[in-house]
Amino acid sequence: MAADTVPDAAKDPDDLLLVVAGAHLRGQPLNGQLLELSARFVEKSRTAEQYRLFALATDPPKPGVVRALDGGAALDVEVWALSPAAFGTFVAGLPAPMCIGTVTLADGREVSGFLVEPYAVEGAEEITHHGGWRAYLQSLHQNTPEASGC
Numbered sequence: 789m790a791a792d793t794v795p796d797a798a799k800d801p802d803d804l805l806l807v808v809a810g811a812h813l814r815g816q817p818l819n820g821q822l823l824e825l826s827a828r829f830v831e832k833s834r835t836a837e838q839y840r841l842f843a844l845a846t847d848p849p850k851p852g853v854v855r856a857l858d859g860g861a862a863l864d865v866e867v868w869a870l871s872p873a874a875f876g877t878f879v880a881g882l883p884a885p886m887c888i889g890t891v892t893l894a895d896g897r898e899v900s901g902f903l904v905e906p907y908a909v910e911g912a913e914e915i916t917h918h919g920g921w922r923a924y925l926q927s928l929h930q931n932t933p934e935a936s937g938c
Contacts, residue, residue: 803869805830806878807891807901809841810921811850813866818848821881825874830867836892837862842912843924844885844904851921852885852904852912862894864920865901875900 811818838860885908891901
C-alpha cells in the first residue's frame with residue numbers, strides 16, 4: 789500500500805469520491821470545508837495526461853483545472869470520500885467558476901472532481917508544467933527574495 793493512501797478510508801459503499809486539486813488539498817486554506825463535512829482523505833493520486841492547470845485570480849488563490857484536447861499533462865491530486873449528503877452540501881456551496889465534473893485518474897478510474905468553467909482561465913497564467921498546485925506554490929516560494937538569499 790502506498791504511503792499516501794489511507795486503508796479503508798472509503799469503506800462505506802455509499803460514500804462518494806471527490807478529486808481535489810488546489811485550495812482543498814490537505815494543509816491548504818479551504819481543506820477545512822471538507823473536514824467540517826466529515827470527509828475522509830483516501831489517497832494522493834494523479835490525473836490522466838489530459839488536463840491543464842491555471843492560476844486563478846481568486847481569494848484565497850486556487851487553480852483552475854480544465855480537460856484539454858491537446859497540451860494536457862498529469863496533475864497531482866487528492867481523493868476524498870464523503871457521504872452522499874455531505875457531497876451534496878459541498879457541491880451546492882461551490883462558488884462560480886468552480887464546478888464538479890468527471891476527472892480521469894492516471895489508473896483509468898473516473899471520479900467526480902474539481903474543474904473550472906472555461907471562461908475563468910481566459911487571461912489566467914497557465915501553470916500545467918508544474919504538475920500540480922503544491923509544486924506551483926513551492927515555485928513561488930523559491931522565487932521570493934528571501935528564498936534566494938537577497
